[in-house]
Amino acid sequence: MGCLTPLVLLMEKEIVENYIKMIYILAQDKYVKIKDLIEILEKDEVNGELQDTLDSLTNKNLISIDDLGIILTGKGLELAKRIYQKHELFESFLKRTLELDENQAHEESERLEHYISDELVNKLQAYLEKNGDFSERNTLVPLTWLKEGEQGKVHGISGGWRVVQRLNHLGLTKGTPVHIIRTSPFGGPLEVGVRGSHYVLGYGVAGKVMIEVDLNGT
Amino acid sequence: MVHDRPEIRVALAGNANVGKSLIFNQLTGMSQIIGNWPGKTVMKAEGHFVYKDFKIQMIDLPGIYSLSTYSLEEIVSREHIALEKPDIVVNVVDSTVLERNLFFTLQLLELGRPLVLVLNLTDQAEKKGISINSDKLEEILGVPVIKTIARTGSGITELVKKIIELNEQTLMPPIIKYGKEIEQEINHVSQLIQDHGLEYPTRWLAIKILENDTEIIKILTENDKRLTKKILPHTKELEDIHGEPYDLVMTSEKYSIANRIAQSVITVQKPAKRPLMKNFEKISTHPVWGIAIMLLIILSIFLGIFAFSNFISSFLDDFVFIGIEPAIQWLTAIIANFAPLFTVPITISGQLIWAGVESFLGGITIVLPFIVPFYILLAVLEDSGYLTRIAFLMDNVMHRVGLHGKAFIPMILGYGCNVPGCIACQIMETRRERLIAAFVTTLIPCAAVSVVVLGLLSPYGVLGFSWAVFIYIFNLAIVFILGRIAFKTIPGEPSGLIMEMHPYRVPSTSVVLKQTWFRSKGFIYRAFPFIILVGVIVKLLEILSILPYVQLFLSPITVLWLGLPIEVGILLVLGFLRKELILVELAVLLPAVTVLPLIQAITLSVVTMFYIPCVATIAVIAREFGYKKAIYMTMVEISFAIFLGGIFFRVLTFVFFLI
Numbered sequence: 001m002g003c004l005t006p007l008v009l010l011m012e013k014e015i016v017e018n019y020i021k022m023i024y025i026l027a028q029d030k031y032v033k034i035k036d037l038i039e040i041l042e043k044d045e046v047n048g049e050l051q052d053t054l055d056s057l058t059n060k061n062l063i064s065i066d067d068l069g070i071i072l073t074g075k076g077l078e079l080a081k082r083i084y085q086k087h088e089l090f091e092s093f094l095k096r097t098l099e100l101d102e103n104q105a106h107e108e109s110e111r112l113e114h115y116i117s118d119e120l121v122n123k124l125q126a127y128l129e130k131n132g133d134f135s136e137r138n139t140l141v142p143l144t145w146l147k148e149g150e151q152g153k154v155h156g157i158s159g160g161w162r163v164v165q166r167l168n169h170l171g172l173t174k175g176t177p178v179h180i181i182r183t184s185p186f187g188g189p190l191e192v193g194v195r196g197s198h199y200v201l202g203y204g205v206a207g208k209v210m211i212e213v214d215l216n217g218t
Numbered sequence: 219m220v221h222d223r224p225e226i227r228v229a230l231a232g233n234a235n236v237g238k239s240l241i242f243n244q245l246t247g248m249s250q251i252i253g254n255w256p257g258k259t260v261m262k263a264e265g266h267f268v269y270k271d272f273k274i275q276m277i278d279l280p281g282i283y284s285l286s287t288y289s290l291e292e293i294v295s296r297e298h299i300a301l302e303k304p305d306i307v308v309n310v311v312d313s314t315v316l317e318r319n320l321f322f323t324l325q326l327l328e329l330g331r332p333l334v335l336v337l338n339l340t341d342q343a344e345k346k347g348i349s350i351n352s353d354k355l356e357e358i359l360g361v362p363v364i365k366t367i368a369r370t371g372s373g374i375t376e377l378v379k380k381i382i383e384l385n386e387q388t389l390m391p392p393i394i395k396y397g398k399e400i401e402q403e404i405n406h407v408s409q410l411i412q413d414h415g416l417e418y419p420t421r422w423l424a425i426k427i428l429e430n431d432t433e434i435i436k437i438l439t440e441n442d443k444r445l446t447k448k449i450l451p452h453t454k455e456l457e458d459i460h461g462e463p464y465d466l467v468m469t470s471e472k473y474s475i476a477n478r479i480a481q482s483v484i485t486v487q488k489p490a491k492r493p494l495m496k497n498f499e500k501i502s503t504h505p506v507w508g509i510a511i512m513l514l515i516i517l518s519i520f521l522g523i524f525a526f527s528n529f530i531s532s533f534l535d536d537f538v539f540i541g542i543e544p545a546i547q548w549l550t551a552i553i554a555n556f557a558p559l560f561t562v563p564i565t566i567s568g569q570l571i572w573a574g575v576e577s578f579l580g581g582i583t584i585v586l587p588f589i590v591p592f593y594i595l596l597a598v599l600e601d602s603g604y605l606t607r608i609a610f611l612m613d614n615v616m617h618r619v620g621l622h623g624k625a626f627i628p629m630i631l632g633y634g635c636n637v638p639g640c641i642a643c644q645i646m647e648t649r650r651e652r653l654i655a656a657f658v659t660t661l662i663p664c665a666a667v668s669v670v671v672l673g674l675l676s677p678y679g680v681l682g683f684s685w686a687v688f689i690y691i692f693n694l695a696i697v698f699i700l701g702r703i704a705f706k707t708i709p710g711e712p713s714g715l716i717m718e719m720h721p722y723r724v725p726s727t728s729v730v731l732k733q734t735w736f737r738s739k740g741f742i743y744r745a746f747p748f749i750i751l752v753g754v755i756v757k758l759l760e761i762l763s764i765l766p767y768v769q770l771f772l773s774p775i776t777v778l779w780l781g782l783p784i785e786v787g788i789l790l791v792l793g794f795l796r797k798e799l800i801l802v803e804l805a806v807l808l809p810a811v812t813v814l815p816l817i818q819a820i821t822l823s824v825v826t827m828f829y830i831p832c833v834a835t836i837a838v839i840a841r842e843f844g845y846k847k848a849i850y851m852t853m854v855e856i857s858f859a860i861f862l863g864g865i866f867f868r869v870l871t872f873v874f875f876l877i
Contacts (some may be wrong), residue, residue: 162288165465166716169284171318173470185505188614189623189715195317195477198719200610202622205714 012056014114017083019053020062021113023072024080026158027207028142031069036159086121087113088139093124143178143190143201143209151179152211159208171195172209225266226274226385229299231326232310233319234281235603235720237338239263240368241310242278243728245378252736255294261736269378277304283318283718285325286465287433289647299329300418306381307331313343313350313365316484320476321469323359324394330419333391334380335363336373342721347489355483360392369726393421396471403428403456410449414442428453429465495722502607509611515604516630523591523634524665530587566761570754577753581746588665590738592634596642597733601725606717613715619698620705621646622715625655629697632662636835637745638737639664640842650710656839657851658701660831663693666797670826673801674819685820693827700858744841745834752795752833775860780825781867782818790825796832817874821867829859 019037026032038050054070057063062076072080087109094105140155154176157164171194172178182191187203201209232238243250246265255262263278279298280291287293299307309326311319316337326333337343337350356363362380366373395401407424416423416438426434427449439446453464460467501507599605605627613623624645632639636659643655663671671689675682705712759765765788769776772787780786793800800822814822830836830852840848 161463163714163716165286165469166284166288168466168469169286169288169321170716170718171321171473173466173473176473182503184503184610184614186614187617188505189610191503191610191719195315195473197315197318200606200613200623200715200717200719202613202617202715204617205716 015049015053016057016060016062017079017114018110019057020072020076020080021083021087023063023070024077024084025140025142025210027071028145029072029077030207031071033069037070082118083113086116089121089125090116093128097128139213140210141213143180143192143206143211144203146180146211146213148180148183150213151177152213153177155210155212157209159205163205163208167205167209170199171197178209178211226272226306226381227302227304228274228276228306228308228381229302229304229331230276230278230308230310231295231299231322232281232336233283233312233322234718236281236310236312236319237366237368238281238310239278239729239732240726241308241336241338241366241374241377242276243732244368244371244374245274246276250732252732252739258290258294260290260294269382272382274378274381282322284322285329287431293433296329299326299331300422304331305385307333308336308377308381309333310336310338310368313337313339314346314348316348316350317473317476317480320479321472324472324476327361327391327394328419328422328425330391330422332384332387332389333361334377334384335359335361336377337363337365338368340365340373341367341369345490345492347487349485349487351483351485355479358479358482359394394475396468400428400468400471407449407452411438411445414445416441425468428456429468430457430463431465498722502604503610505611508607512608512611519595520634523588523595526591527588531583569761570757573753573757574750577750578746580753581749586738589635589638589741590734592631592638593734593737593741594730596631596638596737597730598725600733601723601729603720603722606719609715609717610719619654619658619701620712621651621655621658621701622713624715624717625651625658628655628659629662632659632664633668634665636660636662636664636831637741637838640831640835640838641737641740641744643842648710648713650708651713653708653843653847654701654704656842657704658697660835660839660851660855661693661697661700661828663690663827664797664831666832667827670793670797670801671823674814674823677813678816678819682816682819685816686823689820689823689827692824696828696862744838748832748834748837749796756792756795779860779864779867780821781864781871782822783814786822789822790829793826794830794833797826800826817867817870820870821863824866825859825863827859828855828862830855 022037023032026036054063054065057076058065061073062079063070063072065071090112091105091109094100094108095102098105100108141152143152146152154172154174156174157167157172176194179193180190181193181198184190189200189202190206191198191200192206230238230242242263242265245267247267249267250263250265252261252263254260260280264276265278266273266275268274277298279295282289282292282295285292285296298304307326307329309323311323323333323335335355337352337355340350343350350365352363352365362384364373364377364380366377368374396404404421404424407427408420411423411427412420418434423434427438430453435446435450438449457463502511599608608626609623611623612626616622616625619625625643627645628639628642630639631642639659639662640656643652643659646652646655671686675686678685759768768791769784769787772790773784776782776786776790777784789800813819831839836848836852839851
């Protein structure tokens with residue numbers, strides 16, 4: 001269709017990809033409760049758009065919904081990872097190379113992540129690596145993605161107020177370094193070190209903590 | 219003269235596991251009164267002591283991480299400091315994790331009471347290579363700082379002297395300031411609320427309002443709706459500007475301050491290596507070995523307690539009964555001789571009184587030798603830090619029932635006795651989880667049930683034992699299924715595990731004993747009245763010969779549905795009162811039958827295991843959750859047990875018929 005893609009289709013693509021990305025950030029390949037999704041999308045109730053979008057996502061085979069919640073399908077997971085990586089890469093580029101401030105870089109990436117082609121992304125990555133501008137590649141991951149011995153900084157905590165406040169009061173404020181002391185298999189709890197204290201966090205709780213990881217050396 | 223000076227009222231505050239209770243114990247010793255905060259299920263410990271001319275009254279506040287609305291303990295603590303306004307607040311701090319403890323210190327300072335900072339666990343800090351410059355800390359914070367090692371008592375006298383000294387000075391504590399912008403906001407809100415005659419410290423109140431503290435907003439709204447209407451839109455505006463809740467902004471600021479302070483007073487050297495401890499840490503949380511070790515420890519505890527309690531039991535038995543029973547009989551005989559007219563009523567009331575006394579003594583000789591060691595070992599596990607490892611290992615499994623790792627502990631206790639098991643459900647953070655945990659615990663067969671089951675099945679040797687094992691495993695499966703159903707049907711959200719992990723520590727005797735005393739006392743107050751009541755009721759039923767009618771009334775259930783002898787009707791009623799009675803009375807009522815047929819033995823075992831906890835447990839649940847829920851739970855479990863029993867009866871008959 002060239003450059004005359006109907007506006008409606010473009011907007012739908014954006015909405016779809018945003019939802020998928022949000023679900024991915026919340027729970028990767030696990031279940032997300034609808035209320036958690038509502039909270040993170042900052043919507044006040046389950047209004048028409050939410051329901052329509054969820055239906056559309058189900059029809060496109062990107063998610064499936066049952067009474068445990070919403071979960072990404074294999075196809076949805078792939079799409080989410082791609083969008084997420086594009087966003088992260090582009091945001092880093094804008095911040096470090098073009099020196100936009102954090103908020104602006106984030107806003108622009110939010111818009112552009114849906115339209116950058118994979119080819120452009122690869123070229124961009126190669127360029128940045130070659131030019132050494134990309135000295136620090138920071139990605140945002142949930143705490144549960146880290147392995148024993150790895151560390152990062154707290155970026156934010158999603159979830160209900162009780163959990164967010166509790167974790168904050170225990171020291172997991174924005175920018176605080178966290179390191180993983182111990183993990184356990186099959187979705188078991190994690191033992192983490194924060195400000196000199198050790199905490200055990202259930203897997204679900206840990207998944208709500210978003211961490212900024214420095215991928216180049218630790 | 220001691221009586222001339224007013225008492226110095228001190229509140230001990232600090233995180234959990236910092237040695238606060240140890241210091242409290244050392245200072246107040248035998249004068250301690252341990253109870254509950256009025257109307258709440260939070261432990262309150264008060265005591266007093268005298269030093270030179272001064273009398274000091276001390277309250278040990280619960281160990282908490284923050285002064286927010288997260289838990290009842292936090293609310294109770296802050297209310298006490300804000301409203302009762304103790305003369306001195308002693309903030310006990312864990313020297314090995316100074317930064318996080320300082321966060322709490324900063325929160326305490328906001329409440330505006332004179333404060334003494336106690337750097338405890340200095341020996342542990344040394345082992346970790348951490349040394350703190352207490353003079354510098356004192357200078358930066360503006361409050362006196364004392365180093366202590368509570369375990370050995372080192373520094374305690376200095377602490378007492380400092381308390382007295384600070385009290386004499388009547389200096390107000392320093393105000394730790396936030397950034398300019400935040401301070402402006404605090405001043406703004408302070409001015410708005412200043413002249414409203416509220417008892418809380420103004421600055422603290424202003425900060426809480428900015429943080430959108432739900433309790434404070436509630437209290438303010440009750441006090442003056444117009445005030446909250448004026449303030450709240452303002453705070454909402456602030457949050458929109460900052461992009462995140464003010465509470466988080468303030469918390470971040472406090473932690474920055476705490477961090478800066480900690481950095482400037484701590485110096486770290488290389489700690490001594492402790493490879494043995496490190497390895498044990500690793501193994502005890504290992505998914506396979508950790509669980510193996512845990513099961514081993516639990517098993518040894520149970521076997522140990524059984525052996526010990528049996529020994530003490532028989533010892534006490536002889537001691538108590540040999541003396542008292544003949545004495546009472548002798549007394550009754552004398553009265554019968556001298557006042558024959560009164561014989562019958564005296565004999566009856568005598569019998570009832572004796573039944574009550576006998577139950578009470580029975581409680582002491584049978585129940586206590588079992589419960590007290592239980593509580594001792596529980597306190598040891600708790601104080602050493604092992605319970606957190608158990609919660610870590612079991613968190614995953616517990617999630618299937620919608621609970622988290624800590625819930626495993628009440629369940630383990632339940633295998634011994636449901637009463638401490640249900641009481642232990644208090645360690646869960648939300649009401650909903652306490653309810654689910656309690657419900658699940660009541661389904662767990664306690665020692666009395668085990669005695670009954672084994673008594674019914676052991677005549678069948680290996681076959682009987684296999685059936686017993688099968689029933690226990692079946693019970694566990696049902697526990698999880700019913701737990702899951704409870705999880706789905708009781709409204710509310712599950713919370714996840716968030717728990718501090720401390721290095722293993724040698725448990726301290728005084729803390730263990732104090733906890734045991736508090737819990738044993740609680741158990742006695744809750745269970746004993748029922749144990750006595752039960753004994754009297756049973757005797758009454760016996761005297762009034764009501765039992766045959768009860769049997770008849772229940773026969774459709776017992777005989778037709780469950781396929782059991784008609785006498786089981788009474789057994790079930792008695793079992794409601796105390797589980798072991800099922801076995802005891804079986805021998806009494808069916809003397810001709812020494813052994814029940816296998817099918818009946820199995821059916822009765824199943825019913826006994828599920829049908830309801832004893833009255834004492836129900837009393838505990840009623841106290842925690844209200845009578846409605848207690849009755850509902852009872853009804854559900856009775857119906858379920860009887861239903862299950864009937865199914866077992868029919869299936870077994872069919873299966874055995876085939877064989």
